[in-house]
Amino acid sequence: MSTAAAHNHHGEEGHGHDPHLAHHFDSPQQQFDSGKLGIWLFLIQEVLFFSGLFCAYAVYRANHPEIFEFAHRYLDVTLGAVNTAVLICSSLTAAWSVRAAQLGQRKLMIGCIVVTIACAFGFLGIKYVEYAHKFHDGLLWGEKFNPKYAPGGHGEEAGHSPTADAEGHSGQHATAPGATITQEAAGEAKVTTPRNTSIFFSIYFAMTGLHGLHVIAGIIVYVWLLWRALKGEFGPKQYAAIDFAALYWHLVDLVWIYLFPLLYLIR
Amino acid sequence: MSSLDTTMGHSAPSHAEDNYLTHAHGIKSWLLTLDHKRIGVMYLCSTVGALMLGGVFALLLRTKLLTPGPGILDMSHDTYNRMFTLHGAIMVFLFIIPAIPGALGNFVLPIMLGAKDVAFPKLNLASYYLWVFGAVFFVTAMVAGSIDTGWTFYTPYSVTTPANGVIWATMGVFILGFSSIFTGLNFIVTIHKLRAEGMTWFRMPLFLWAIYSTSVIQVLATPVLAITVLLLTVERTLHVGIFDPSLGGxxxxxxxxxxxxxxxxxxIMILPGFGIISEIVGVHSRKHVFGYRFIAFSSLAIALLGFLVWGHHLFTSGQSALASVIFSAITFTIAIPSAIKIFNWLATMYKSSLQLTTPMWYAFGFIVLFVIGGLTGLFLAAMAVDIHLHDTYFVVAHFHYVMVGGTLLALFGGLYHWWPKMFGRMYNEMWGKVGAVLVTIGFNVTFFPQFVMGTRGMPRRYFTYLPEFQAFHIASTLGAYLLGFGIVLAFANLAIGAFRGRKASANPWGGATLEWECSSPPPHDNFAVTPTAHDPYDFAHLSYDEKTDGYVARRS
Structure with a gap:
């Protein structure tokens, strides 16, 4: 397979970092294929890196579904949905930047990279707003979990059906004395918080936090690509770095596409 | 290390042609090299340094265990706990995992493929420096932080212990993990994309099948360790409660x-060793490796099955009985590919023209130790027996037989096998054999008594013990001294050979793999003309040439 690829000259210069073919490759095609296989292996490694957290999620959700059904209502579905749209949009522009580079459309390529970076910042901005709410309202991990209101609403506008639901679920835990926290939910009926609800926020912050770090890494990569693109380094014969970065960015997007329903849309 | 290497570079000009040691001079040409051979030599020096450090801790532990209580070293139980943690963690993360892929894999893999270098030379150097940085960070954190969790960092103790170094030590593991991942990634891409003409998958030397399988594990498993230690760090700093039962974890x-x-x-620790033994047994038996495809596929089978057996470490940790039964059954199946290798090596030796060279002595030692280590693994895989044996010296002896017996003897065998290629000089054969015998005997004297102690109930990691175990502990300690002496002797013989040995021919053993086709030591770019690969274990065309004391190919 590889030997066939080595002899398969396309006359393309697909390199990663050097303007010239590295000395240990026979052909630009071989160099490009190596880079591509390398980035795919890196992405597999990334999937397994995240898998630990998905596994923790699965274990705790299976053992304590009531925590997840109760606590997810604290999350803002609208902001989450907007962020999903923002990331999908950035994935489109990331893919488009590769095509623009292949076709030699330099301005389009630079525009796509800029939009990708802007979307990434937009995502982090919205995430910041969400995190700020959580910090303000005491919706945190471990012993720091100290919610100021019942789920389903923000402060004054306490939710109605969530309250009822939560009470329904709390029944499962009536056997454990002292295991539930009762709260006064903005003048309405008492809401019981399942025991160890903080676990949900531990997992929420761990997963979205690690994902956020990957978004930041993606921004760094794309700023570097933008700098190189402005120097005119990319073209139909050299677009490997843009291609590989887009693959990475799609993975970051894909992780979020799993995180959004798993954390925000639980029923 | 680098000063040692540069002197090697200066001693080599007696070689007529340009080689990787003489290609460039100065410390900088080593520290910033992208040449896989130089990176391999740097890995070798560094990981052997780690072995010596871990070995010193082992000898201190064994010296303390001559008597119950503080003993002649007047060691406190806390010091003892820190010391076995240091010994285990240094040996596992800094020596056993990186040593063979980093040193011999780096040096030999591209040459065996007929390539000029690995696919990503800069990433290769970056892996090395990640290792160096991670190693310094890790050891400093463990010593400064007085860590006594054992190398496994089990929760909840690692979360609650006052030793704050846990955070830094786990970050060290994280960094070392990425060094390992990038090495594996590099090797997989190299094997897929940089094979020379004629190098089909089934013409690859078995060492490469083993390294390939190892690399698959490195890329797939190590990220899970990375996220685990990251979560442990978050657990300790922010108390998120994922692993902490007091917070619902x-x-x-x-x-x-x-x-x-x-x-x-x-x-990851044993597969490269299997690969080395396959090479040694084939070349030094002067006979085509028996069951090539079975050995190749058994490496892959071990790599894949290895992902499905982790639960056998949790038989006594509160795992469902059904899960334990399944994990036990899958654990037993790993014996099959392991035995396939052993039987094929023995069948290769059978009626061959066996050469009793030093590498072959190490291969014998490896096979003996691995059979003992592997069969005692079956005791531990059987759940009822494991209830009795878990956390005893039986477990300690078992994994030392596999990991130390496996990695260390295979590493020595590989070093003695490829040393003439790496440095262009022969070692003293007699002292090489003495070293091999001392290491094998010393190892058995050290660890065999631990099997006996374990079955009689001596728990692992205990500072003190009952008087009836003392005879075994003394035997074990004396064996450890012998083993330590054998290891130093074996390395000294290699080092002296590299500087003073007589010059080696390009192919002193008569190997048919590609690395024996380039000169010893290999030139900077490995091959002037990219070679064509043939059957790696067909020795028919090689005949001994007295003038060069090596084998030459007479291919018609």
């Missing part, structure tokens, strides 16, 4: 995550 989940990496990691 599950400490056994940590064990699951940890062993999902660390059991496959056991095969």
């Amino acid at each position: 599950d400490p056994v989940l940590f064990q699951h995550f940890f062993w999902f990496y660390s059991h496959p990691a056991v095969y």
Whole structure:
């Protein structure tokens, strides 16, 4: 397979970092294929890196579904949905930047990279707003979990059906004395918080936090690509770095596409 | 290290042609090299340094264990706990996992493929420096932080222990993990994309099949360790409660995550050793390796099955009985590919023209130790027996037989096998054999008594013990001294050979793999003309040439 690829000259210069073919490759095609296989292996490694957290999620959700059904209502579905749209949009522009580079459309390529970076910042901005709410309202991990209101609403506008639901679920835990926290939910009926609800926020912050770090890494990569693109380094014969970065960015997007329903849309 | 290497570079100009040692001079040409051979030599020096450091701790532990209580070293139980943690962690993360892929894999793999270098030379150097940085960071954190958790960092103890170095030590593991991942990634891409003409998958030397399988594990398993230690760090700093039972978390989940990496990691440690032994047995038996495809596929089978057995570390940790039964059954199946290798090596030796060279002595030692280590693994895989034996010296002896017996003897065998290629000079054959015998005997004297102690109930990691175990402990300690002496002797013989030995021919053993086709030491770019690969174990065309004391090919 590889030997066939080595002899398969396309006359393309697909390199990663050097303007010239590295000395240990026979052909630009071989160099490009190596880079591509390398980035795919890196992405597999990334999937397994995240898998630990998905596994923790699965274990705790299976053992304590009531925590997840109760606590997810604290999350803002609208902001989450907007962020999903923002990331999908950035994935489109990331893919488009590769095509623009292949076709030699330099301005389009630079525009796509800029939009990708802007979307990434937009995502982090919205995430910041969400995190700020959580910090303000005491919706945190471990012993720091100290919610100021019942789920389903923000402060004054306490939710109605969530309250009822939560009470329904709390029944499962009536056997454990002292295991539930009762709260006064903005003048309405008492809401019981399942025991160890903080676990949900531990997992929420761990997963979205690690994902956020990957978004930041993606921004760094794309700023570097933008700098190189402005120097005119990319073209139909050299677009490997843009291609590989887009693959990475799609993975970051894909992780979020799993995180959004798993954390925000639980029923 | 680098000063040693540069002197090697200066001693070599007697070689007529340009080689990788003389290609460039100065410390900088080593520290910034992208040449896989130089990076391999740097890995060799560094990992052997780690072995010596871990070995010193082992000898201190064994010296303390001559008597119950503080003993002649007047060691406190806290010091003892820190010391076995240092010994285990240094040996596992800094020596056993990186040594063979980093040193011999780097040096030999591209040459065996007929390539000029690995696919990503800069990433290769970056892996090395990640290792160096991670190693310094890790050891400093463990010493400064007085860590006494054992190398496994089990929760909840690692979360609650006052030793604050846990955070830094786990970050060290994180960094070392990425060094390992990038090495594996590099090797996989190299094997897929940089094979010379004629190098089909089934013409690849068995060492490369083993390294390929190892690399698959490195890429797939190590990230899980990375996220686990990251979560442990977050647990300690922010108290998120994922592993902390007082906050609703599950400490056994940590064990699951940890062993999902660390059991496959056991095969990261042993598979490269299998690869080396396959090469040695083939070349030094002067006979085509018996069952080539079976050995090749058994490496892959071990790599894949290795992912499905981690639960056998949790038989006593509160795992469902059904899960334990399944994990036990899958653990037994790993014996099959392991035995396939042993039988094929023996069948290769059978009626061959066996050469009793030093590498072959190490291969004998390896096979003996691995059979003992592997068969005692079956005791531990059987759940009822494991209830009795878990956390005893039986387990300690078992994994030392596999990991030390496996990695160390294979590393020595590989070094003695490829040393003439690496440095262009021969070692003293007699002292090489003495070293091999001392290491093998010393090892058995050290660890065999531990099997006996374990079955009689001596728990592992205990500072003190009952008087009836003392005779075994003394035997074990004396064996450890012998083993330590044998290891130093074996390395000294290699080092002296590299500087003073007589010059080696390009192919002193008559190997048919590509690395024996380039000169010794290899030139900077490995091959002037990219070679064509043939059957790696067809020795018919090689005949001995007295003038060069090596083998030459007479291919018609």
